[in-house]
Amino acid sequence: MDRDETTVTVVGGGVHGVHLAIRLLEAELLEADRLRIVEPDGLLGGFRRKCAQCGTDELRSPYVHHVSPDPFSLRNFARRRGRVDELVPSDVGSDRPTVSLFFDHAAWVCERYDLESTVVRAAATDIEAVGDHLVVETTAGPLSTEWCVLAVGHGRSYAVPEWAETLPPEAPVCHVWDPAFDPDAVGETESVGIVGGGITAAQLAPTLAQPGREPTMFARSPFRVESLEAGTDWMHFGGVVDELHGLPSASRERARAVVEARYDGAMPPHVFARLRRALERDRLSLERTEIEVATEAGGTVVVTCRDGTARCLDRLVCATGFDSPYDGSLLRRIRAESRLATGYRGAPVLDDETLRWRRRDGSPSRLFVTGVAAQQVLGPFARNVIGARRAGDLVVAALGSALERDRSPKPR
Incomplete structure (x- = not known):
């Protein structure tokens, strides 16, 4: 793949990164050869490892929460393969999938979109703005891209006694x-x-x-x-999220609201x-x-x-959880060397409607943020699969408009 022809680079190949990449391809905003996913563990490798490390055999979330754009894709996948018994009854809402069913379905979806061809097996170490492009520094060398989606989770920011x-x-x-x-x-x-x-x-x-x-x-x-993980009203991204957005961006007040809700x-x-x-x-x-x-x-x-x-x-x-979602090595490096705006405890200042990271002068950058680092916009479900789906809605809409502007003829 020619590094000068990448339109979007997704940093992180977990649930958020995979879902966002699929949403971009599904919306036909770009072809697979104009997309990269930077992930040292491969597609969903980190999530798969974590499930094995703590012995997770069933997911907590319902079967409509997965990496495919079609909410009923996993259920239909199970029916066609005679694996309905791997949809486990839940006391709230839809049945839940086993881990095995979730990953088998995810692999099938990734194969449909040829997502493996987009993967760069490397770790991102920095992201810098260079003119109207971004340069993603990785352990495999620099990658030039027009736009970037940061979907890295907590990284290795673990909480320890x-x-x-x-x-x-x-x-x-x-x-x-x-x-x-x-x-x-x-x-x-x-x-x-x-x-x-x-x-x-x-x-x-x-x-x-x-x-x-x-x-x-x-x-x-x-x-x-x-x-x-939180009240169901947060899953609808309606009134409670609007109230969250009424608080100052990347603020102590927003952080407290999310902590109290989760x-x-x-x-x-x-x-x-x-x-x-x-x-x-x-x-x-x-x-x-x-x-x-x-x-x-x-x-x-x-x-x-x-x-x-x-x-x-x-x-x-x-088994003491994670530390701050803003203390991973990549986010620390970006904060230290860029003109991007940050707030309380290093939280990125994001646009509430697009998830674009704002610069210190208030203008939107070419870097989108999803996952737990976007919790002050998406709320307490930001890190979950449903948070990835909501982020997909916002990023696809914003990036679609931005790409249309980029490709439209410039006035002479």
């Missing part, structure tokens, strides 16, 4: 989202601790609770069970039921306390808890 930051590198402590963590590689007789009481910890703990191994879950707060860490009923079964069958121990000190000791880790108890563990896995 303070005590974990002081441990030496050889300590057997990791974060569940570390690329090297593999639950299948945990020894059958290892004593394993899991830190956290949210949805990820609740999925990981029963996954590790195999015969001969009894993990210990350290959860300081009561479990919270919610079917969805049920962070809450687990859906099917996850809680699996966790409870593991506890009732004594395959898993639960400690209602908080680790205060951890010390590496000859290939093990000794933890001392707030309640005065201590344990020696072969391995400790932190």
Whole structure:
């Protein structure tokens, strides 16, 4: 592919990046040879890995939330292949797909649009404006593009307890989202601790609770069970989102509104039921306390808890979520070296109608932002599949108008 002929570069090949790329092709705004997706893990590779790392076997969202523009594509895919039994009943709305069905459908959709041909297996390290183009710096070299869609998620901005930051590198402590963590590689007789009481910890703990191994879950707060990640009114992107937009862009007030609306860490009923079964069958121990000190000791880790108890563990896995969505290395680099406007805690100042990142002078740049970094525009479902679908609506409309202007004859 000629690097000088790219119209749109999508940075990130997760659900958001894949859906946005498909929407652009479906709308016939460009051909596949004018599109790139920059993603070191390949299409949906990072999402697939995360599902495996915490033991996700069913998705929380309904079957109408997936990468295809047609909301009923996944359901029809399941029917045609005799896999309707992989649509699991839900207590709110439509049935939910298994992870296997979701990824098989996604692969089929990507093949229909020849999306693999657009992938650059590299990591983006910076994005710079050069004249009327953007240059995306990657580990495979620079890529020139007319427009860019930034769909990178949290990156590796993980939340870890303070005590974990002081441990030496050889300590057997990791974060569940570390690329090297593999639950299948945990020894059958290892004593394993899991830190956290949210949805990820609740999925990981029963996954590790195999015969001969009894993990210990350290959860300081009561479990919270919610079917969805926020109230259903946020899923319609109507009045509550309009109220959000009434607050100053990229502000502390918007950040607070999103945090208060999102049920962070809450687990859906099917996850809680699996966790409870593991506890009732004594395959898993639960400690209602908080680790205060951890010390590496000859290939093990000794933890001392707030309640005065201590344990020696072969391995400790932190399932403690993500840090700020604006602290990934790419976003930090863009902020430091560009004329783009930022607000509270480094949040990008985005146009509410288009998701275009504004420059400091208020003009819109050629960079769109989607995913969790756009949560101050899209609300608490920004990071979810439905957030990708809403972002697709905004980006396709805005980019369609912009491309039409770019291609129209200029007056002499």
